[in-house]
Amino acid sequence: MELGLVGLGKMGGNMRERIRRGGHTVIGYDRNPDIADVGSLEELVGSLSGPRVVWVMVPSGAATQSTVDELAELLSPGDLVVDGGNSRWTDDEKHAEELKAKGIGFVDCGVSGGVWGLENGYALMYGGSAEDVAKVQPVFDALKPEGKFGSVHAGKVGAGHFAKMVHNGIEYAMMQSFAEGWELLESADSVTDVREVFRSWQEGTVIRSWLLDLAVKALDSDEHLEALRGYAADSGEGRWTVEAAIDNAVPLPAITASLFARFSSRQDDSPQMKMIAALRNQFGGHAVTAADKVGEMGADAPGADVTPPTGG
Amino acid sequence: MELGLVGLGKMGGNMRERIRRGGHTVIGYDRNPDIADVGSLEELVGSLSGPRVVWVMVPSGAATQSTVDELAELLSPGDLVVDGGNSRWTDDEKHAEELKAKGIGFVDCGVSGGVWGLENGYALMYGGSAEDVAKVQPVFDALKPEGKFGSVHAGKVGAGHFAKMVHNGIEYAMMQSFAEGWELLESADSVTDVREVFRSWQEGTVIRSWLLDLAVKALDSDEHLEALRGYAADSGEGRWTVEAAIDNAVPLPAITASLFARFSSRQDDSPQMKMIAALRNQFGGHAVTAADKVGEMGADAPGADVTPPTGG
Amino acid sequence: MELGLVGLGKMGGNMRERIRRGGHTVIGYDRNPDIADVGSLEELVGSLSGPRVVWVMVPSGAATQSTVDELAELLSPGDLVVDGGNSRWTDDEKHAEELKAKGIGFVDCGVSGGVWGLENGYALMYGGSAEDVAKVQPVFDALKPEGKFGSVHAGKVGAGHFAKMVHNGIEYAMMQSFAEGWELLESADSVTDVREVFRSWQEGTVIRSWLLDLAVKALDSDEHLEALRGYAADSGEGRWTVEAAIDNAVPLPAITASLFARFSSRQDDSPQMKMIAALRNQFGGHAVTAADKVGEMGADAPGADVTPPTGG
């Protein structure tokens, strides 16, 4: 089939390539003329024969919104827009409404795969009517991994991004699981080769997984991760996962802990721990600033909230 | 080689079978005469030619301790004891000392594999001196999975059980990750087929893993898990993981949250939430007992800590 | 001064009384004619001499919005609206804009005090311009407690509700702190009188507080809280606190844990723990449904992820 693809960055560029390998025609547009097939969105739409399918692969929020707005003007009734970016699921219903008023269909699609997607395929989760999904199914089939799994029609409009968001929430907590375990092993006197422990876990264990394989790869290039700072960005999807849980009164302790750990990792100093230090100083006369002089549990360990004397 | 194996339950029985398939001689003892090869521990020791290797596969704590005590009396200098049970790593040093006083070696070995181990092999993490480990290496090689991975000499005495303990801590948090994600998906209006979303994740995603495969199997037999109670036991190893983290001042929020979720799952009613209800009643006059009449956020939602009036 | 008060429920009715005791004139309107001073919002506005101050004390969300909409039509330039309900701080800016277009001022005010406010005074946190705040200051002074503290001009429009929201977030976590401590004490064999421990803490300790006093009162009427279910509603403000933290990348582990504990308390059974049970069953053959037969750590304790045999 024929597909218009808007956004040819790290993800979109590779997706164009994989769809073409699947035997389809892709006309790609990007603001960067060096990588674009056409010079404008108008030209993109004009070069597709109807009914058209245009896949939007641009940053969520303002960029996606303006692209949808433009497409609503340029496309014709019976055409279809797919939002394959990382939009918040709450945006999907709005985009669907806006396009429906013009007779244009809408499918949202969460895409996972990163830099591995071109060769291994992209995991796809999409939402929309069966009719709309059918129009883009050949492209889904080209993008997905070759095996039995890797793509799903998750439900109504919004379900694709919701499912992808939850995937990322799970991913956060799984990464945190391995990270906590790694730090604990590294802290143990008896364990002399943490990397080999991780390596061994790749077979026969309950925790074998792709993330474990990646952890081993990372440790192979830097056994104690000394070249890295313990600093982790977070994508909007982790935040949205927690917000969706709050909306639905679902307790999400492990995923939320993982998100908060990332927040903390980005603070040079922790305001809340300054307050803890200040309070300890107020009631206990605990030394608070000479932090460089204290040991494991602080200057007043053990049992220091009422600091015991040096007696006996 | 020749191995004495003490404890032929669900794990030990299968391990005997797998070691024998590996071409070794196993003489097994169990209190249950129907499954034992010999009638007593004395007989077991007597039927092995020295230097002997005896693998202990009995419940951690008192049963393991008494078995080690007996073996310390029965074995000879140069013999070796392997503790393959789920002992706490802090027991290993004690057992090693006790046996060393008699000239007997000691290796601790954490074993993962459950009911799948007989066919797929057992993941093994062991600790001890290189010399002691070498004596039992052929058995490790018979038990482990066939691939490149699945067994590791993790470090000194205690390192095997420590590594296995951390494996289980990671496992707790990974299970919790999927469980939270599943509950959130089930709570979403737009997602109409949660099981198919999970199934699709088995390829191309960041979270593909053996636990995900198992989740799909579970959902295939009971799509909404309606036959189960939300009740989860915990093994000692989850608890020990958190205690080890506390000893080493390692923050472990996701693993600990997973442990606490299991604690809560086993309470018919939550004492701490009774106290929350009591306090709300004290300061706000909130209804506390007519819980069956309240909705999502309770009778006084929204914004109920200072209950707004019915005005306007 | 003269005040119009919309909403005469549990909070508004008592506030009317306290403002009147402060020597001011209050004309109250409520949909319930039995408690209202006037029959309609129009009548309320008509009976105030300008410049008018109208305090809105109705449920947040739709009721507050419609009241603000009506007042925007009824009031005149130079008048002032105070929103004293539990509105989300993000609504305040919208309400201020809407009223400003008509020349009407706006102040948001978070109110704490519950059933104790009439006698002890209400803690007030308000946001808005100095000019607008000055217009309602006499009413704030009448409502607040008699001591030096209890009211604050927290900042711009929205700051009052934001501060009140954070107050409630802190409150959640403080309640949870006492609740956790109480459950732990109740679980200890050695502690024979938990209530007296709580009572004793009311002097000389670091944790003495009004919430502790309330806990003692609650225990005095029901020593083990046996008449209560461990079920806790949550107001919107706890949820909004966590959402605000996510917006600002502030880690909030204790407050969020308190919110999630309330979510869990309202579930008859936990979906996520069903998934944990299902996974345990898949990999370990753990019994999952015969939960009534298991003890503290479950049937397979200790160390049950690889269930040890009964051997030795």
Next chain:
Amino acid sequence: MELGLVGLGKMGGNMRERIRRGGHTVIGYDRNPDIADVGSLEELVGSLSGPRVVWVMVPSGAATQSTVDELAELLSPGDLVVDGGNSRWTDDEKHAEELKAKGIGFVDCGVSGGVWGLENGYALMYGGSAEDVAKVQPVFDALKPEGKFGSVHAGKVGAGHFAKMVHNGIEYAMMQSFAEGWELLESADSVTDVREVFRSWQEGTVIRSWLLDLAVKALDSDEHLEALRGYAADSGEGRWTVEAAIDNAVPLPAITASLFARFSSRQDDSPQMKMIAALRNQFGGHAVTAADKVGEMGADAPGADVTPPTGG
């Protein structure tokens, strides 16, 4: 009455003074001769007339153990030892057994009060038999605050330290509650005077408490706590609280979060977050080391696990 007091440090010295003000005779011993009344433990015991009561106020663990050991040799049947230090409750039973073998009684006593205790009194929680407690009651009465509350016979031997430990656990979580709220308020654009918000909360609110008063004092000396590092020591009691909870299968999410926040505050860099960064790099090609160049959500925000292109 007459009391021997071992340990005259920051706590013990002030306690000696307060007990003397209560009209009792205190003979104090400390390793530091400048502050001691007698030159040795033998001299201390010799100068007391029987039946003797000796209060031990030295660091928990080895120092307390050796003092108890020495007193077991020096004292006579019918004498009594009080451990007023921050011993772990699990030590109490052992000390009681050891002394009982010599006919010597034992009472454990948790003491709260810090630098404020001399003037305001010390909160006391003690455990032991009614007979033993009666022997030291006059000293308890002298030490406690003057009001109705502040001391409690919590239960059997160990109950005093257990109750004090839980007090400290609650204290951790209450401090964390205020700290989280403070950081969130400081992060809000609309709130222009966080210190005044905290000050106002001291009356009329649900969260009024001594810790809040201390927070206001701290902010009065350093409005944004700029002179402090966000670094907090922890006493053994916070750790023991979590361990006791694990022993009793009590979920303790807020208290544990507070403990972990302290652990994290003492890490120059977080090993676990290095692993998170490493994993993100592996699957997404996320920049990990150029952390100084990234903004709020990192270089790849928004929605960065599948980094969107620069398109449209």
